[in-house]
Amino acid sequence: MKTINVAIVGYGVVGNGVAKILEEKRELIRKKSNVDINLKKVFTRNWNKKFPYEIDKSKRVNSIDDILNDEDIDIIVEVVGGIEFPYKLMMEAINKNKNIVTANKALLAEKGKEIFKEAEKKNIRIGFEAAVAGGIPIIKALREGLIANNINKIYGILNGTTNYILTSMYKEGKDFKTALSEAQKEGYAEADPTLDINGTDAAHKIAILSSLAFGGYVDFSKIYKEGIENIDILDIELGKELGYILKLLAIGKAHGEEVEIRVNPTFLPANHPLSKVDGVFNAVMVEGDSVGETMFYGKGAGSLPTASAVVSDIVDIAKSISLNIGREIEITSLNWQHKDLNLTKVKDFFTRYYVRFTVPDITGILAKVATIFAKYNISIAAVIQKEKVLQKYQKNDEKIVPLVILTHTASENSIQKAIKEIEENNLTREKTVLIRVEDEDR
Amino acid sequence: MKTINVAIVGYGVVGNGVAKILEEKRELIRKKSNVDINLKKVFTRNWNKKFPYEIDKSKRVNSIDDILNDEDIDIIVEVVGGIEFPYKLMMEAINKNKNIVTANKALLAEKGKEIFKEAEKKNIRIGFEAAVAGGIPIIKALREGLIANNINKIYGILNGTTNYILTSMYKEGKDFKTALSEAQKEGYAEADPTLDINGTDAAHKIAILSSLAFGGYVDFSKIYKEGIENIDILDIELGKELGYILKLLAIGKAHGEEVEIRVNPTFLPANHPLSKVDGVFNAVMVEGDSVGETMFYGKGAGSLPTASAVVSDIVDIAKSISLNIGREIEITSLNWQHKDLNLTKVKDFFTRYYVRFTVPDITGILAKVATIFAKYNISIAAVIQKEKVLQKYQKNDEKIVPLVILTHTASENSIQKAIKEIEENNLTREKTVLIRVEDEDR
Structure with missing residues (x-):
């Protein structure tokens, strides 16, 4: 059984959890997966403090290069947070032919395209199960299950x-x-x-x-x-x-x-x-x-739940390395349509809406509001009009009440126009509240 | 890209779903996973009826041997149901060096040990994501995530x-x-x-x-x-x-x-x-x-949800075949401790209980019941004693009422002994109802 060497960069909450699992469960992982994973090095900027999981002094390093230049390191775990530093780290790691496991959602969301392109070129695997929803294996479910x-x-x-x-x-x-x-x-x-x-x-x-x-x-x-x-x-x-x-x-x-x-x-x-x-x-x-x-x-966060996901990525990559599998088969999975996604513009959102108008408590307001909704083809599913004036909405002499309209599915464009027209007609007394509703039309 | 050939044995609800997905989503699967999967043959006993998904005549076979003896078939999908026939089929398939995907929980639960032992000997993969909880990728989550x-x-x-x-x-x-x-x-x-x-x-x-x-x-x-x-x-x-x-x-x-x-x-x-x-x-x-x-x-059942799981297994195995991976790494996963599990005996179950006694509505019954519970060290968490006699429990002249006791965690042995003693003391009028409770002690 070949031993796969791992280094952790960043020794915060998640890094501590990863180290703890890798060291305490080396045998469990060996039994379950037939791969042997050795935590070889850990980098953090300052070793002069207490850590929840203390790592042996021989594994502590003070320089990233000590990891990047170590030929034996197969997988780098990036759990350092932020964007600039880990971006630079990942690009270097890719160039040094190191596989990467990361929990850094910000980095992948904002720089994913650059990172994955580089990784594809070099046939490098990037595991990121821990980047979304902590220990829940949702990335694997989407990719495989x-x-x-x-x-x-x-x-x-x-x-x-x-x-x-x-x-x-x-x-x-x-x-x-x-x-x-x-x-x-x-x-x-x-x-x-x-x-x-x-x-x-x-x-x-x-x-x-x-x-x-x-x-x-x-x-x-x-x-x-x-x-x-x-x-x-x-x-x-x-x-x-x-x-x-x-x-x-x-x-x-x-x-x-x-x-x-x-x-x-x-x-x-x-x-x-x-x-x-x-x-x-x-x-x-x-x-x-x-x-x-x-x-x-x-659990979407926390030391061990997130580390659980990091370690599952480590094991997957370690298996592939053990088996000498080419990396071609997986790395395109973030971009399997080979394109950039076209995002729907806000005005074209199409959903149900909860709209709360703050209106004076006088006859005919609902009729006026409903007429404007009809003009924009927005179908109303329910209305809450309170007789009782809410304390906080009593101002001056005018009685102010909330008027809630729940719509059927409508376009954001229509709803925004309707609200604008209602506000411009001086029917409201405070900024209108718009909350989208995820529910079937019935 | 190598083409992996699949045969389906059994063309019922799940078989139809698998065929439909494999044929309609061949391109999708190719894009997502870099493997090409060809549905080559389908066996069922009687082709003379309507199927929800009609398969091309050229793919229909009337004999299992037509599949078992086809050197090109890489994976056999067993969705025939029952135990004896598929057991025989699997053993033969293993001997013919075919990988297997099955949705057959009964077979795996009752004959899994024999089947997996044989599969390990021959380095055959058996996928069974569909055997539990339909389309939910729980097997993969347990094994990998x-x-x-x-x-x-x-x-x-x-x-x-x-x-x-x-x-x-x-x-x-x-x-x-x-x-x-x-x-x-x-x-x-x-x-x-x-x-x-x-x-x-x-x-x-x-x-x-x-x-x-x-x-x-x-x-x-x-x-x-x-x-x-x-x-x-x-x-x-x-x-x-x-x-x-x-x-x-x-x-x-x-x-x-x-x-x-x-x-x-x-x-x-x-x-x-x-x-x-x-x-x-x-x-x-x-x-x-x-x-x-x-x-x-x-969804735990249904044609397409179950087929979704079958196809994910097919893809996993197809990837491994494409990459020429040895099978050693996965096949022990049902038995990674290399042992038979020791099951706890019923008398040693240790949980919370809901016990409903059917008792005559006379003074002192609760005291007697509670005394016997105390004798067996069973701690009571809550009691429901109804004043109102329930219609269906009115018999003869004696008023009969339900007496419910919710216990803290106790051993099955104690609870059974307590119930027996209460019944033997002629305190109950119908068979006592015992329902286990999955809840923290508070």
């Missing part, structure tokens, strides 16, 4: 921080700020939670999943994203009355030659499988034309 | 028919017989549903999953199984009051050197992810020591 499917749609809850916040808003009626600061206290949100809260992290992940599902590169800068920072608890409550739960969904949908990719707060029916995914858990729903609906659920 | 994990527990809803019946009992208050006959009308239960209803089908599947998860062969005849045929709607309703939903669970749990494998109706907390799995859907929960809890959800 569901290979007999045209994927119509892939969507899910890909960010644990925002799901934790939305869960506590929904279940405990907390407002966004309170829920966020509690999540920070519990360690489920970072001190600077911007990239989680504004949807960037989920967008990185759906970019990668969409590439795999639909077979082409995605221009990350063109992905539509909307975070949860402006979510009003009022909408969570009104949505609940309609039978909906609010989740930050990342969505990729095929429409002929186009793919609609977006991240936005989304109302889901309470009985939808994703509605039950609470707290920091992640889940990905895949709709394939053969398999129908499948869902993959688990 | 979760390789870095010691699996502590694997459990799930593995039979769609019984889940459909239990869902309509729970949601619509139907009794078992009504729910079953409706399921038969809807096509979700067979004319003879015995193997589904009595837990045998789920037991076949958990035998296979347990082998993979814990790394040894399972003596199928020793698996404890209990079906849903005697489930009283009363218990579903009383369980609901305790916050539980009744599911037919198949469970494999590691306890040191032993594995507890069983299929039985099980109460789950209403907020458990498996509680939300309704109708004909399947779901498998895996608890790994690195990844934590993960769940895989989807």
